[in-house]
Amino acid sequence: xxxxPAFAYPRILIGxxxxxTPNFIKTYRITHVxxxxxxxxxxxxxxxxxxxxxxxxxxxxxxxxxxxxxYPEFEKTLHTFLNDGDGVVFVHCQMGMNxxxxxxxxxxxxxxxxxxxMVVKNVRAQRPCVCQNKAFMEQVSVxxxxx
Numbered sequence: 001x002x003x004x005p006a007f008a009y010p011r012i013l014i015g016x017x018x019x020x021t022p023n024f025i026k027t028y029r030i031t032h033v034x035x036x037x038x039x040x041x042x043x044x045x046x047x048x049x050x051x052x053x054x055x056x057x058x059x060x061x062x063x064x065x066x067x068x069x070x071y072p073e074f075e076k077t078l079h080t081f082l083n084d085g086d087g088v089v090f091v092h093c094q095m096g097m098n099x100x101x102x103x104x105x106x107x108x109x110x111x112x113x114x115x116x117x118m119v120v121k122n123v124r125a126q127r128p129c130v131c132q133n134k135a136f137m138e139q140v141s142v143x144x145x146x147x
Contacts, residue, residue: 005096006126008104008119009112011088012078014127016096017041031087034077036070036099037061042092053081059099063135067102068143074103075110101130102140109144116144 005015005028013028017035020043024030032053035042039056047054055077059070081089093099101123109116120137123130131137 003096003127003129005090006101006123006130008091008101008123009108011082011086012104012108013088013090014096014100014104014123014130015090015092017043017092017094019096020046020090020092025090028090029088030090031085032081032089034074034081034089034091034100035093036074036091036103037093041094053084055081057099057103059093059103061093061098061133063133065135066139067099067133067136068106068139070099071103071106071143075107078104078107095129096127097129098131098133098136101127102133102136105131106140106143109140110147113147116141 005013008014035056036059038058057070057074091100091104105119108119120131
């Protein structure tokens with residue numbers, strides 16, 4: 001499964017941790033990285049080379065957890081990273097399918113007042129594997145209706 005990354009919004013790119021290579025960073029102008037999984041899901045070379053531009057959220061991907069538990073930390077970090085220059089923030093988890101996608105999509109819908117279905121459709125058009133966790137979809141749907 002080798003899908004391309006997807007822009008959830010200009011400067012917010014979603015993908016898998018394994019995609020993070022020096023060439024990938026150059027191609028997409030990535031300056032900051034938010035890892036929504038665990039440290040091992042992100043290449044050690046980036047973590048050690050750019051510690052002030054890297055954050056790890058440690059979210060779980062399970063239909064038994066609420067992805068929004070990690071949203072406040074994610075929102076604060078993404079907002080800080082977006083305000084630190086004009087590069088792209090790469091948001092990833094292990095596979096770039098659920099944790100990173102749902103957190104980034106929730107942020108885009110809340111921050112820019114966009115329709116969830118429209119944002120999901122746009123992201124899926126670029127990266128068809130995203131948003132497989134149905135529990136996360138329901139949680140983010142309720143969340144975005146309240147924003």
